[in-house]
Amino acid sequence: MDHPETATPLELSEQSRQRIADIIDRYPTGQSALMPCIWVIQEEIGWIPPAAIDHLVDTLGVTRARVHELLTFYTMFRTEKPAQYVLEVCQNISCHVLGAREIIAHLEKRLGIRIGEATPDGKFALHGVECLGACGHGPMLQLGKHFYEYLTPEKVDDLLENLRKDVVPRADTDRHLEEDA
Amino acid sequence: MSREECKILSARFGRPDGHRLKVYEAEGGYQALRQVLGERQPDEVIEAVKESGLRGRGGAGFPTGVKWGFVPKDADQVYFFVNADESEPGTFKDRYLMDYDPHQMIEGTIISSYAVRANLAFIYIRGEFGWLIDRVQKAVDEAYAAGYLGKDILGRGYDLDMIVHKGAGAYICGEETGLINSVTGTKGQPSIKPPFPAVSGFLGKPTIVNNVETVAAVPWIMIHGAEAYRAHGTEKSAGTKLWSVSGPVKNQGVFEVPLGIPFADFYRDHLGGMRDGEEFKACIVGGSSVPVLTADEMMGCNLDYESLQEAGTMLGSGGMIMIPKSADMVELIKVLMHFYWDESCGQCTPCREGTGWLHRLIGKLLKGEGVPDDLDLLDKVCEGMGGLTICPLADAAVMPMQSFLQRFRAEFEARIHETATPGSPSRWARGE
Ligand SMILES: Cc1cc2nc3c(=O)[nH]c(=O)nc-3n(C[C@H](O)[C@H](O)[C@H](O)COP(=O)(O)O)c2cc1C
Ligand code: SF4
Numbered sequence: 131m132d133h134p135e136t137a138t139p140l141e142l143s144e145q146s147r148q149r150i151a152d153i154i155d156r157y158p159t160g161q162s163a164l165m166p167c168i169w170v171i172q173e174e175i176g177w178i179p180p181a182a183i184d185h186l187v188d189t190l191g192v193t194r195a196r197v198h199e200l201l202t203f204y205t206m207f208r209t210e211k212p213a214q215y216v217l218e219v220c221q222n223i224s225c226h227v228l229g230a231r232e233i234i235a236h237l238e239k240r241l242g243i244r245i246g247e248a249t250p251d252g253k254f255a256l257h258g259v260e261c262l263g264a265c266g267h268g269p270m271l272q273l274g275k276h277f278y279e280y281l282t283p284e285k286v287d288d289l290l291e292n293l294r295k296d297v298v299p300r301a302d303t304d305r306h307l308e309e310d311a
Numbered sequence: 312m313s314r315e316e317c318k319i320l321s322a323r324f325g326r327p328d329g330h331r332l333k334v335y336e337a338e339g340g341y342q343a344l345r346q347v348l349g350e351r352q353p354d355e356v357i358e359a360v361k362e363s364g365l366r367g368r369g370g371a372g373f374p375t376g377v378k379w380g381f382v383p384k385d386a387d388q389v390y391f392f393v394n395a396d397e398s399e400p401g402t403f404k405d406r407y408l409m410d411y412d413p414h415q416m417i418e419g420t421i422i423s424s425y426a427v428r429a430n431l432a433f434i435y436i437r438g439e440f441g442w443l444i445d446r447v448q449k450a451v452d453e454a455y456a457a458g459y460l461g462k463d464i465l466g467r468g469y470d471l472d473m474i475v476h477k478g479a480g481a482y483i484c485g486e487e488t489g490l491i492n493s494v495t496g497t498k499g500q501p502s503i504k505p506p507f508p509a510v511s512g513f514l515g516k517p518t519i520v521n522n523v524e525t526v527a528a529v530p531w532i533m534i535h536g537a538e539a540y541r542a543h544g545t546e547k548s549a550g551t552k553l554w555s556v557s558g559p560v561k562n563q564g565v566f567e568v569p570l571g572i573p574f575a576d577f578y579r580d581h582l583g584g585m586r587d588g589e590e591f592k593a594c595i596v597g598g599s600s601v602p603v604l605t606a607d608e609m610m611g612c613n614l615d616y617e618s619l620q621e622a623g624t625m626l627g628s629g630g631m632i633m634i635p636k637s638a639d640m641v642e643l644i645k646v647l648m649h650f651y652w653d654e655s656c657g658q659c660t661p662c663r664e665g666t667g668w669l670h671r672l673i674g675k676l677l678k679g680e681g682v683p684d685d686l687d688l689l690d691k692v693c694e695g696m697g698g699l700t701i702c703p704l705a706d707a708a709v710m711p712m713q714s715f716l717q718r719f720r721a722e723f724e725a726r727i728h729e730t731a732t733p734g735s736p737s738r739w740a741r742g743e
Contacts, residue, residue: 156474158431158514161496169438169477196496203498204479206438222400223599223646224557227638260482260650261400261599262439265630266556266563275441303442305327 140181146174150189160190165200168207177208205259213248213255215293218272222261225268233269234258236283240290254293267302276301317543319531319551320524321567323412330446332453335414341459343530347422348467356426360529362537364549369394369485369522370598370628372616381509382427382517390518391429392494393420393526395436395447396478396485400599400650401630404553405523407565409436409443412527413450417473419526421459422533424471427519431472435490438478448475482654486702487520488512489656500656501702524553544570548615552626556582558633559589571615578610582633590636593718597627599647600707602714603634623714640719641726644712645673651708662705665696669712676723679730679737686723689716 149170157163167190171182183197201207219225219234234256238244241254248255264270267279278289279302292299322338323329335341347356361376382389393416397405408416416434424432434451436444451473454460462470476494483489484499491513493499512518528550532540541549548570554577555565561583568577578584578591585591591606596614602624604612612622619626634643652666672689675681693713696705716723728740 156472159495162494162514164496165479165493166477169479192496199498200479200496204438204481206478206480221646222650223595223643224401224632226643226646227558227632227634260653261398263397263403263406263437265401265403265632266565267403268557272439275445277442301442 138179138181140171140179140185142171142182142185143174146170154190161192161196164190164192164196165204168197168200172207177211214253215273216255216257218257218259218262219245220260220262220264220268220270220272221258224261224265225270228268230269233271233281233283233286236286237290240287254290270302273298273301277303279303317551317567317569319540319543319567320408320415320527320553321411321565323415324407324565324567326411329411330413330450332414332450332457335412339534340414340530341418341457343533344418344421344459345465347425347533348465348469353426353428356422356533359537360426360532363532363540364537364544364547365525365528365532365540366548366616367522368524368528368552368629369520370399370600372626375521375525378509378521379423379427379519381507382519383510386428386517388514388516389427389429390513390516391420391424391427391432392487392490392513392518392520393432393434393523394485394487394490394520395434395440395523396482396490397440397523398437398482398485399628399630400647401557401595401632402555402598402628403557404555404565404629406440406443407553408523408527409440409447413447414454415530416447416523416527417450417454418459419529420473421454421464421471422529423519423521423526425469427517429519430470431474433474433476433494435476435478435484435494437484438480444475444477451475481656482650483656483702483704486704489702490520491518498656500658501704503701545613545615545617547617548626552614552629554614554629554631556631556633558631559586559635560584560633561586568614571613571618574612574614575610577614585633585635591633592636592638593634593640595630595632595634595711597625598630599632599650600703600710601625601627602710603718604714605718625710640715640722641673641676644715645670645677647711648673648708651704655704655708659700659705661696661699662708665692665705666708668692669708676726679726679735680739681727681737682739683724683727685727686716686720 150167153163153166186197187194201209245256245258264277269281270277270279328334357376357379365375366372395405420432460473478484481499484493486501488502489499508518544550551567552570553565553567556563566581593603593605594609595603604624612618616626648670652670655662655666657663672685693709697709730737
């Protein structure tokens with residue numbers, strides 16, 4: 131079939147291709163394998179480019195509409211290239227009573243953008259999100275796979291300073307990296 | 312009441328090495344599984360769990376053994392799902408269970424799956440818990456390598472595969488049919504019940520969905536027996552419960568206590584009271600979807616299903632949100648209504664439109680544009696939502712909304728007379 135969206139073919143590592151093959155093997159139907167396969171691609175590329183949609187349609191035998199359905203329903207899937215560091219700050223009730231608003235105001239000031247925006251250089255984006263399951267650890271933000279918790283303006287400054295130098299500091303949820311070493 | 316008194320679920324919380332298979336085994340881990348596969352028929356496991364009085368810890372509190380008993384005995388294929396979507400605002404206990412003790416949950420899942428004769432189990436973890444998903448996957452890999460998962464487990468002829476499934480950001484996938492639909496590779500929108508998943512769920516086959524905390528209690532019950540479990544808690548609320556506590560108290564965190572203890576004791580002994588300079592005003596005791604109680608009401612409650620229901624709220628997920636006097640109740644309910652509006656899956660008109668109305672009306676109050684009729688309108692919108700939808704998300708929005716209005720009406724009325732700057736009149740009060 132001719133796919134009008136395919137401008138460039140999907141570049142995917144051998145490792146990710148193997149992961150996709152394993153998922154297809156383990157999940158009972160092609161469609162049930164769709165969500166984890168989207169994750170494999172997003173975890174490697176950072177988002178789901180049009181060529182990835184073609185790839186999913188071809189490998190899983192699902193319709194194009196089905197892929198779009200998932201990509202638009204689930205808020206964590208990205209259909210545009212994201213900023214290098216996407217900071218997602220919890221705005222829900224527990225973080226709110228623990229001072230999330232002050233933390234957001236501080237981030238906005240330091241980054242020179244409002245919540246929902248990205249810096250023009252594409253380095254940072256700032257999002258307000260719903261409860262992340264870190265309620266007794268707030269205020270907090272998520273960056274990639276990790277949570278930065280018990281935030282204070284000083285801790286935010288330290289985080290931003292490091293990220294500007296492309297150093298991702300140890301997150302509060304990183305403790306097992308040392309334990310497992 | 313000492314803090315060490317009961318550690319059925321939380322024995323390894325806070326320990327750096329509790330997640331390792333070796334540590335879990337050294338402390339008696341996987342002995343329950345050996346015993347069950349060696350000595351008990353699936354139905355005997357179901358009976359034991361029924362007798363223990365264990366109730367679902369995901370929110371609804373349904374008796375676990377009874378739910379397992381609904382699976383038809385002649386089913387050719389059964390699925391078991393662990394609900395680790397943990398997205399109810401105020402709740403963060405399943406995270407502790409998976410972070411500090413993933414093998415306890417895995418062992419509980421294997422025994423539970425055996426009880427309902429499932430050969431494939433999914434652990435559905437919310438996608439935001441990126442680091443936890445890696446941790447649980449590692450533990451599952453360890454369990455496979457040790458022969459606790461896969462074909463012919465421990466040589467007893469039972470097969471079980473376990474898949475760690477990563478969610479992708481949707482509160483509604485925590486609702487059990489939404490969760491099942493999500494794993495079939497569609498939008499995670501709930502389905503109408505009946506049929507209940509125990510009869511027709513994943514791919515049309517009988518499917519049991521249980522919360523992480525529910526399955527985590529199963530190994531202990533198998534080893535120590537139903538009676539020992541019932542020795543904790545009250546007659547109808549057996550065992551222990553994990554409370555996730557957030558807010559400006561001295562000690563936040565996840566606490567395991569027997570069901571039925573007085574809140575006042577818990578507040579004093581575990582939370583240490585409020586932080587200096589803060590005063591206790593209100594509490595949402597079971598996650599954001601249950602009615603709020605005032606501090607006075609809370610001080611008179613016991614922490615179990617029945618007492619909390621009598622007091623006009625629900626135990627829910629045990630996500631205890633402690634609200635200080637300095638918090639503005641109108642702002643807080645705006646945060647919550649934004650959440651339900653954002654997370655409504657949009658299938659049912661009363662939910663999709665109602666949550667939008669509530670959220671916009673409160674926004675109007677906060678902008679100083681409210682008029683007295685708005686409070687009645689809030690009530691009316693709530694009346695048009697409750698009990699009318701496919702899943703309880705609409706009710707989950709209505710319960711905090713109505714209870715905030717009822718118990719803290721003066722704060723809402725003040726908003727009609729004042730703008731966000733206290734003392735300056737709203738547009739209505741200015742006669743505009
Ligand atoms: C909107 C909504 C969200 C829910 N979210 C969760 C959740 O995150 N985790 C959970 O275990 N149960 C959640 N539930 C409850 C589940 O539908 C289901 O009752 C539960 O997982 C059953 O397990 P249990 O009997 O062990 O409690 C939610 C229900 C609703 C209506
Ligand atoms: S009540 Fe709301 S969330 Fe639940 S099925 Fe209906 S629209 Fe979806």
